[in-house]
Amino acid sequence: MPGPGEFELIREYFSSRFQTGARPGSAANTVVLGIGDDCALLNPPAGKTLATSVDTLVADVHFPANADPYRIASRALRVNLSDLAAMNAEPLWFTLALTLPQSDPQWLAPFARGLAETADLYGVTLVGGDTTKGPLSITIQVTGACEKPLRRDGARAGDTVFVSNQLGAAAAALPIALGEMVGTAEQRQQMEAAYYFPEPQFAVARAIGNYASAALDISDGLLADLSHICEASKLGAELELEELPVAGLAQSMNAECNTESALETALTGGDDYQLCFTVPEQHLDTVDKLNLPITAIGRMSAEPGIRCRLHGNPWQPRGSGYRHF
Numbered sequence: 001m002p003g004p005g006e007f008e009l010i011r012e013y014f015s016s017r018f019q020t021g022a023r024p025g026s027a028a029n030t031v032v033l034g035i036g037d038d039c040a041l042l043n044p045p046a047g048k049t050l051a052t053s054v055d056t057l058v059a060d061v062h063f064p065a066n067a068d069p070y071r072i073a074s075r076a077l078r079v080n081l082s083d084l085a086a087m088n089a090e091p092l093w094f095t096l097a098l099t100l101p102q103s104d105p106q107w108l109a110p111f112a113r114g115l116a117e118t119a120d121l122y123g124v125t126l127v128g129g130d131t132t133k134g135p136l137s138i139t140i141q142v143t144g145a146c147e148k149p150l151r152r153d154g155a156r157a158g159d160t161v162f163v164s165n166q167l168g169a170a171a172a173a174l175p176i177a178l179g180e181m182v183g184t185a186e187q188r189q190q191m192e193a194a195y196y197f198p199e200p201q202f203a204v205a206r207a208i209g210n211y212a213s214a215a216l217d218i219s220d221g222l223l224a225d226l227s228h229i230c231e232a233s234k235l236g237a238e239l240e241l242e243e244l245p246v247a248g249l250a251q252s253m254n255a256e257c258n259t260e261s262a263l264e265t266a267l268t269g270g271d272d273y274q275l276c277f278t279v280p281e282q283h284l285d286t287v288d289k290l291n292l293p294i295t296a297i298g299r300m301s302a303e304p305g306i307r308c309r310l311h312g313n314p315w316q317p318r319g320s321g322y323r324h325f
Contacts, residue, residue, distance in 0.1 A: 010035065010131060013112035014096070018119070018126040030092055031127055040127035042093060048145035051089035055080050059136035064178055069107045071196040072138070073114030078198050079219070080140040081122055082273040085200040086217035087151075088209040089144030091122050096129035097139040103131075122200070150205065150215035150277065152232035157302040159213050159278035161237055162287075162294045164204045167222060168250030168262065169194035171269020175253075183253075190249040198273040207290050208277060215277035221270040223306055223317070229278065230306065239298035241267075241310040263310070264317045 015035045032041035044050055057076050059065035077094065084091050096115070100107075119125060124142070173191035176183040183191065205215070214233060218225050222244075230236055246266040254261040278300055279287050287294075301307075308315050 013108045014115075014126060014129075018116065031125060034125070034127045035129075040093070040095075042127065042143075045090075045092075045145045048090075048147055049149060050143060051084060051087045051146055051149060052141060052143040053080065053083035054139065054141040055083070056137055056139040065136055067177070067196075069111035070114035071192075073111045074118050075196045075198070076138045076140055077115060077118045077122075077124075077142075078200060079271075079273055080142045081124065081202075082198065082200040082217040082219070084142055084144040085202045085205045086215055086275060087144070087146060087149050088205040088215070089146040089149065091124040091142065091144045091202075093127045094119070094124055094140055094142045096126060098129065098131045099134040099137045099139075100131065101133070101136060122202075148209050150209065150212055152214050152216055152229050155214040155229055155233035155235055155278040155300050156280060157235055157300055159280050159300045160284060160296050161226065161239065161298045161300060162275075162277050162279060162296050163218070163222065163245065164201050164275040165293050166245040166247035166266075167218065167272050167274060168266030168269050169247035170198065170271035170273075171221075171265050172247065172250040172253040172262075174269075174271075187249060187252060190247075194247070194249065195271065198271070200273060201275045204275055204292055204294065207292055208279070208287060208294075211279055211283035211287050212277040213280055215275055218272040218274050218276050219270055221268040222272070222276060223267050224270070226276055226306060229276070230300075230304070233300070234304075236301045236304045237298055237306045238301050239306065239308045241297075241308050241315060243295060243297045245295045245297075260310075260315075267308075267317050 018035060030043045030045065032043060034040055057063055057079070063072050063075055080094065081091055115126070169190060173195050175181045176188060176191045177195045201217070214229050216225055216228060226237055241263055244263065244266055246262050250262045250265045254265060308317070
């Protein structure tokens with residue numbers, strides 16, 4: 001029996017779950033007309049700058065095609081919302097372009113539920129999109145509003161480089177997520193949290209918004225993403241790797257190798273969706289008193305390039321981060 005057609009699919013799995021004004025939080029009362037017309041009609045918050053970003057996740061490239069669709073939906077929306085967090089933007093709306101091999105209700109129902117529950121959690125609402133037939137891929141465009149955007153080009157030589165929480169868990173978890181190894185019960189639990197349920201760092205971004213000089217989220221690996229701040233700000237960086245907060249899963253998955261293997265995972269593995277940001281010296285004491293889950297790992301420098309030291313000795317990883325092509 002064939003699955004629902006395009007418009008039936010939209011009505012049953014998306015329109016009914018994302019009624020205009022039904023989402024809690026900042027998106028309430030900003031949607032004049034949502035899903036179902038040629039365009040959504042939206043009311044931008046007064047006095048704020050809109051921030052928008054779009055990402056495509058392709059099956060067996062950015063997530064396992066045979067993964068639980070609930071988890072796929074959660075990952076897809078969360079990693080896109082991370083871009084808004086990096087800009088210190090409050091989430092408002094998103095659109096979804098969903099390409100499916102077939103309209104399978106057994107896949108669509110948990111996917112739509114995962115999307116709606118994640119949207120509820122972050123106060124963002126679906127306002128439109130598209131569905132089509134083809135290899136499984138998910139494109140989400142997110143839009144938010146900010147009073148003080150955090151950009152990549154504001155760092156200055158001497159600024160301290162920080163990262164939030166810990167790095168390397170999702171990259172270390174990939175063999176478990178792909179089913180290439182089983183892992184322990186604790187490792188599987190850590191994989192679930194890091195890979196399918198990454199936490200966009202909205203709280204950290206709000207707290208540092210008045211003090212950070214530059215910021216971005218870590219998606220392709222710390223070294224690759226920090227290089228974007230360096231390039232935009234026309235600077236380099238010097239990192240002290242003994243300070244790097246390596247996730248416990250990265251350490252346990254590399255236990256049979258050595259500490260340097262865990263460092264390599266944390267520096268280049270990607271999929272962390274933590275923040276990397278810089279803070280001028282005059283704001284360091286204030287940021288320290290915020291008691292945030294952040295760690296200082298180095299400084300920006302006038303000399304181009306990123307130089308890493310481990311216990312005072314130069315040390316460079318073999319890789320530089322995830323490459324899309």
